Amino acid sequence: MDKEATIYVIDLAKSMGEKHAGRSISDLDWALQYVWDKITSAVFTGRKTLQIGIVGVGTDHTSNPMAKGADGYNHISILQPISQILLPQLQALPDLLRPSKTDDRDVLSAIIIAGDMMTQHCRDLKYKKTIVLITNATGNIDDDDVEKTANFFKREKIELVVLGIDFDDRDYGAKEEDKSPLKRKNEEILKKMVDLGGGEVVAMQEAIDALSIPDIRPVRPTPTYKGQLRLGDPERYDTALSIDVERYFKTSIKRPPTASAYAVREDGPPDEGLSTVHNLYKYKVKDDDSSGGTRDVDRDELAKGFEYGRTAVAISDSEQNITKLETRMGYDILGFIPIQHVERYMMLDNSSMIVGQKGNDRAAIALSSLVHALHEVESVAVGRLVKKDMAEPIITLLSPLVAKDVECLIENILPFAEDVRSYRFPALDKVLTVSGKEITQHRNLPSEDLLQSMSDFVDSMSLVHGNEEQMSIDETFSPVLHTIEGAIKYRALHPTGGIPETPEAFLAYSRQPEDLQEQSKGALTRLMAAADVKKVPPRTKGRRKYRETEKPLSGLNVEDLFRNEKRTQISPDNAIPEFKQIMQHSDDMKRVKDGIQQLASILQNWVSKSFGDANYDRVVEGLGVLRQEMLELEEPTFYNDVLRDLKKKLVAGKLGSNRNDLWYRIRISKLGLITHEVSQFSDVSQADADAFMSLKA
């Protein structure tokens, strides 16, 4: 990336502290929104080559190298020499950027000083040089040197951007009423300066409005493959064709910055700051002879390898690549398919662009013929890409893209056989009986009425009207990315100020547009009537009345068989089914309670007999079933009592020593007390339930 140097020349005169044009904040505060946004964005990049300087004009004091030699350079201060801005500099700025007690200043002098700073700093090095002047232009400007200065800027290739507060801009529709003659003259001087020297004058309003559209920091395109795109094997057939191409990302998810872990030491002095956390990787193996059943081992004692099922396969250092497939770099076309056969939802990963090799006109023309031919016959290519020797092959879909500024193949990644999971689901437009007959009228099938009202509703909710598209990709910005970045920038400037609200601009596309909602109201009402969707109540009371016992395919009434079985004692080796059956078949509360007691003691028995953690999974499963059944029975207290009793015995060591791991399992399996929030029949609060999960309480 090119080096960049930007100097902000900021008008800090007394008049900048006043409010104008009906705004609720002073001109300076208003204009600084722009400055903070730009500077914090620059800080965010962390780039050393993105350098910023700040010059105050209209300051109470004078601090610049030219003031001694000549008049007219008073009340101009270099507040920040050109350098990379880090947090301390950034945090020092708010105090420096306050309105002064004077209105005496000449912004053109400040521009000259900034230009001087710029050439001193950049010398002959290659820099992108910009000076941004922010002013309300209410002070005198001596315009004698305009042409000379403009020439200097032109020669030094410095761009001057003037952000004028309440400047007139016919194109943007900005016009200040009752503008003073002095300001009008100043606007003209600055305009002339920009016209001669290069740059632009922008009304502050426009600059502020533009802030709501986030800056997208471009990522420098780097090729991810440079080589040939081939059809056929040029080594064996002289009919093979090949084109030199390069591959670049077309899309790539931009993630919000990630926070790293730091440690605060509570015993240390509070201002010592955060210390970096270092991860030590350690390894342990099962060892029945050691306490705790495991033993730490040293990295040097270990071989590298892989798992094959449950078996460890060690591979010696010299053979590390033995499981790697030998491949040779190249991009092969396997064949073509009509574009209407492409199953769009099959694509994995982000997309890329395949373009001709940079600077190779022959390759560009050759590729273009493929792009256009695909386009014309409405086909796409299927390719096999090996990015470099020994890399894993990937299968890709290559589709043509012809645009004004680029012609390329768009590449999507296709799945291999192993990447597809063939889940089966019943069809949506027909229902089949067990015997395979097709039914056309069913509660799961939409009626004519529903189909029609759905069609009307969808039609009334179109986001595309003619060429106008709402919420296109280039108008939607990642809400998480910008919210987090915004919060970091805000926190940097306001260390104690809480966190800002997510700007509305990032939430607009999380809802249906209001005009569409209004427009579709009638269609929606009809759709909802035709759909007749009913919310299932959170829990169906007395579920046994509503839910029949499941029957096998034959429809045999299994319940009768169970009556004959007369299972009253739950057998520990069939505990869960038998417990469920008691819950299903008993209307008698006494039997229910008895069943719960039996299950509870079976669970405790499993715990006390468990060698290590051998039985823990069964215990957790049993508790899970019990909890579920009690929720449905609306008897949370029964479960809570069982859990309390279990914990008491665990803590007292009555179920074997060192059962803390079991409690940990119960906790992470979310099998805690049933709270009032979960079941209204419980009298346990969330706070009590949380406290209960601690073994110390």
Added chain:
Amino acid sequence: MADELPYRSKGGADGGARDDENDDDDDEIDETGYKTVKDAVLFAIEVSESMLRVPPASSSKKGDRSSPLLVALKCAYHLMQQRIISTPRDKMGILLYGTEASKFYDEDENSRGGWSFPHCYLLTDLDVPEADDVKALKELTEAESPESAEIFKPSKEPVLMHNVLFCANQVFQQKAANFTSRRLFIVTDNDDPASSNKGSRSQATVRAKDLYDLGVTIELFPISTPEHSFDTSLFYNDIIYKSSPSDPEAIAYNPASMVGGDGSKLVAGSNDGISLLQSLLSNIASKVTPKRALFSSVPLELAPNFRISVKGYLLYKHQKPSRSCYIYLGGERPQIVTGYTEQVAFENSKPIQKTEIRKAYTFGGQKITFSDEEVKQLRNFGDPVIRIIGFKPMSRLPLWANIKNSTFIYPSEEDYVGSTRVYSALHQKLFDDELFALTWFVPRRNATPVMAAMIPTLPAEDIDGMTSVAGMSATGAPQGLHLIPLPFADDVRQNPPTTHEKPLGAPKELIAAMRPIVQQLNLPKGMYDPSKYPNPSLQWHYRILQALALDEDIPEKPEDKTIPKYKQIDKRVANETIEWGRTLDKVVKEYQADNPDAVPTGFKRPTTTPSVTSSASTKRVKSETHDSVSEEKVRELWQKGQIGHLTVAQLKDFCASKKLPVMGKKADLVERIEGWLESK
């Protein structure tokens, strides 16, 4: 620590707490919250005279002369290998029943009370398969006369089905406690095992209900013969349940195999067209992946006050080779070590407690911190939801608008009764009018919200006037709606650098020369069918691991179905490519004549030219990119005995350029090259 290997986390050590940062986590969830998201499949295969009968040699070309029992075991063997690759954490076991011999854990005939489950032989315990399990099964199925193995001797008295079912029950309880998915696959040709014993029949029904209540699904794979067609109504309809307990809406029978209608769906083997092995294998394969939901309680919101319930599934996801791990060789047998991290302060290496850790962002060289509550608030974009924002024509969904795999959603009646018909109506409309719904998609609490396009499945084209019964796509995608996450403006990269402001378009004649090439090289059926393209790296990885684990010979050559069919390409478009190459030469010459300054100075002349005779040029690329050595140089070194001074990459390049194998270690390569030089 550059060579730090990724270590394996101990299962669930971090508990249910999802790392908020890691929102790309595609793990399937467990709906109950307490179960382990794993699958256990226990095969129960009947052993009897008829199951052991080797079919007479048939004229059918695919005639596979194996007994039904052996076919079932081959399927199990095949599946075991497959599951090691695709679901390495899932368990599998094989129980034979009806055998003379019995085997159940550490029982023997002297155990108190004799055998708990007589004539049940637990061939492979329910567990993550071990190399020895695979080997044992391989040896059984590949033996000289496999049917005569001692363990396959059928018992004289009939086996009691309730015993078999309870045996399975015990295996599941002991080895797969708390699994989200437990299935019993019964393979048999006996449709009436309780014909003689009414009491056993009702006991079996009770034991089947026990399994159902335990959450075990029974899947039946019946075997019919031309003489006898399997009748499920005699016995099995009483022990098989309509829906699996974990998914109340799923229908147990398999619509794809229903094309035959009238119950013939359950018959395998009566069809002459395909062998028993193939049909059983494909039947089992279609059931073998347990359906795991990615999310189950995210509402689909059509309007602010109009929601239906859907579940989400991942149909497409990269299957990667297992990561390498560290192995401890000091014990009796190689053991995989468990890795864990200890966090210490960088300055003084003192251990750090979890409560002392703060998350901080680096900004302007310093750290900016937020409290946990603030971080939560910043990432909170409301409850999980799939919210329809509006609709757009499919033409507004370019192929490049892709950032990751899609999510399939399917309606469920769990939270809203009537969801299925509404979903079906929406699907119909989007399909008919070629529209997609733009949605705001928050798959989980605190997950990064995305905009996603909701599009319908592309149905397979009619074959002989018949549409696929389940409305599936040509590649088997189920009928329904898919959510494709779209890039935000931030995620779209700028165009690559170019030396031309406007793209250099190919002239019409060159496009015309390319057109027939495209038209004449359609893939079979004009489609990309993933099932035809196994991942060669993945298959090779496991092929080698299996060979190492089972002490087999290392295979020489990998099978790679992704390599283009060069011969066919040459055959079909030879004339066309030559014509295209000629035209290209011509138009480039013309272009250069018109634009003498076209090749900007400062640019390296293209190293290779796209050409019709590019075999020579390919080699040139290689030689330039790899800094490889000429034959003369190699010969010179050879004469000095210094071939070993070359790097492995150079040696391999040299081998490749001389069409020598590039496998093996450096010494092998040197030896191979020396041999070649000598022979010349």
